[in-house]
Amino acid sequence: MFTKFRSAQIKRVAALATMLLLTAVPKAQTVETANAAQKSNGNFITKTIDFIAWVLNDTDTAFVAPNRYNFALYPGYSHSYEHYRFATEEGKQSISFAPQHRDKLGLSIAWRWLAVGYSIDLQDNNPAIDFNTSLYSARFGLDLFYRENNQGCNISKLSGFNNDGKELTNFNRDFEGLDTKQIGFNLCYAFNKRFTHQAAYAQSSNQLHSAGSFILGMNYNYQQFTFNHKELDPKIEQLLSPGLKFENISYHDFSLNLGYTYNWVFAKNFLANISFTPAVGYKHSSLKLPDSNNLLSSINFDFITRAAVVYNTGKYFAGASLVAQTYTYNKPQISIINGFGIIKVYAGFNFWRRK
Numbered sequence: 001m002f003t004k005f006r007s008a009q010i011k012r013v014a015a016l017a018t019m020l021l022l023t024a025v026p027k028a029q030t031v032e033t034a035n036a037a038q039k040s041n042g043n044f045i046t047k048t049i050d051f052i053a054w055v056l057n058d059t060d061t062a063f064v065a066p067n068r069y070n071f072a073l074y075p076g077y078s079h080s081y082e083h084y085r086f087a088t089e090e091g092k093q094s095i096s097f098a099p100q101h102r103d104k105l106g107l108s109i110a111w112r113w114l115a116v117g118y119s120i121d122l123q124d125n126n127p128a129i130d131f132n133t134s135l136y137s138a139r140f141g142l143d144l145f146y147r148e149n150n151q152g153c154n155i156s157k158l159s160g161f162n163n164d165g166k167e168l169t170n171f172n173r174d175f176e177g178l179d180t181k182q183i184g185f186n187l188c189y190a191f192n193k194r195f196t197h198q199a200a201y202a203q204s205s206n207q208l209h210s211a212g213s214f215i216l217g218m219n220y221n222y223q224q225f226t227f228n229h230k231e232l233d234p235k236i237e238q239l240l241s242p243g244l245k246f247e248n249i250s251y252h253d254f255s256l257n258l259g260y261t262y263n264w265v266f267a268k269n270f271l272a273n274i275s276f277t278p279a280v281g282y283k284h285s286s287l288k289l290p291d292s293n294n295l296l297s298s299i300n301f302d303f304i305t306r307a308a309v310v311y312n313t314g315k316y317f318a319g320a321s322l323v324a325q326t327y328t329y330n331k332p333q334i335s336i337i338n339g340f341g342i343i344k345v346y347a348g349f350n351f352w353r354r355k
Contacts, residue, residue: 074348093160177231188217212262255281
C-alpha cells in the first residue's frame with residue numbers, strides 16, 4: 001500500500017513539474033524573442049548612425065589627412081557687407097543701396113566639425129542684427145544666416161533719373177526708408193571622397209593632394225523689404241517711376257544647385273579653395289503697392305560663391321575665407337538683385353589629441 005501511495009505521489013509531482021515546464025518554456029521563448037527584437041532594433045539604429053557618419057565623412061586617406069585633435073581655439077575678424085538694387089521693367093530706372101558694413105572681432109571654439117563663438121561689433125552704434133555660422137564635415141557643408149537691418153543705408157548709384165537731359169548726381173545719399181530681413185540656410189554635399197570641405201573651411205583636416213568635386217545642394221531663403229520712397233531726397237522722389245513706389249516685398253525662395261569646388265594644394269601645408277554653385281529657385285512672393293496687393297510665383301537664378309586660403313600644420317593654422325550669395329527677383333513691375341558676403345580672417349591651434 002505504501003508503494004502504491006508513493007507511486008501515485010511521484011506521478012502527481014511529475015505531472016506538476018511537466019505543467020510548470022510547459023508554462024515556463026513559452027515565457028522563456030517570449031523573453032528570448034523580446035531580447036532578440038530589442039537587439040535587432042539597437043543594431044538598426046547603430047547601423048543607421050554609422051551609415052550617416054560614413055556618408056558625411058568618408059574620405060580617401062591618401063588625399064585627406066584626418067584631424068587628430070578633438071578641439072580647436074581661434075580668434076578671428078569678420079567683415080560683412082550687403083547690396084541692393086531695385087529696378088523697373090527692362091532696367092529703365094534703377095536705384096542701388098548699400099547698408100553700413102559690419103566689422104566684428106570674436107573668439108571661437110570648435111569640437112571636430114561643430115563650432116561656437118562670441119563676437120563684438122566694432123561699430124558701437126550699429127543696431128543691425130547679423131548672425132552667420134557654418135558647419136562642415138568632410139563631405140557636407142551647412143551655412144545658416146539671419147540678418148535684419150533697420151538702420152538705414154546709403155544710395156550708392158542711380159540710373160535713369162534724368163533731370164533736364166542730364167543724369168541726377170547732386171542729391172542726398174543718406175536714406176532711412178529701407179528695412180530688410182533675411183533668414184535662410186545653404187546645404188551642399190561633395191561627391192568625391194578625395195575632397196574635403198573641412199580643410200578649407202573648418203581647419204579640422206588637411207588636404208594632402210589637390211582634388212575637386214561636383215557638389216549638390218539645396219537652399220532656403222526668406223527675404224523682406226519695407227520701402228518708404230517718401231523719405232528719398234525730393235530730387236529723386238519726384239523722378240521716381242511708379243514701379244519703384246512699392247511699400248513691401250517679401251518672398252520665399254526654394255532652390256537646388258549643382259556646382260564645382262576645388263582644393264588646390266600649392267605648397268606644403270598651404271591650400272586654396274574656390275567653389276561656384278549656380279542655383280535654380282522657385283520664388284513665391286507678396287508685392288504690396290500703394291493701390292494693390294499681389295501674390296506672385298516665378299523661377300529665378302541665384303548664385304553662391306565660396307573661397308578660402310589656409311595654412312595648416314595640423315597643430316596650428318591661419319587663413320581667410322569668403323562666402324558670398326547673390327539673389328535675383330524678377331517681376332514685370334520690379335526686379336531686385338541683392339548680394340551678401342562675409343569675409344573672415346583667423347588664426348588658432350588644435351588641442352586635446354585623440355587617442
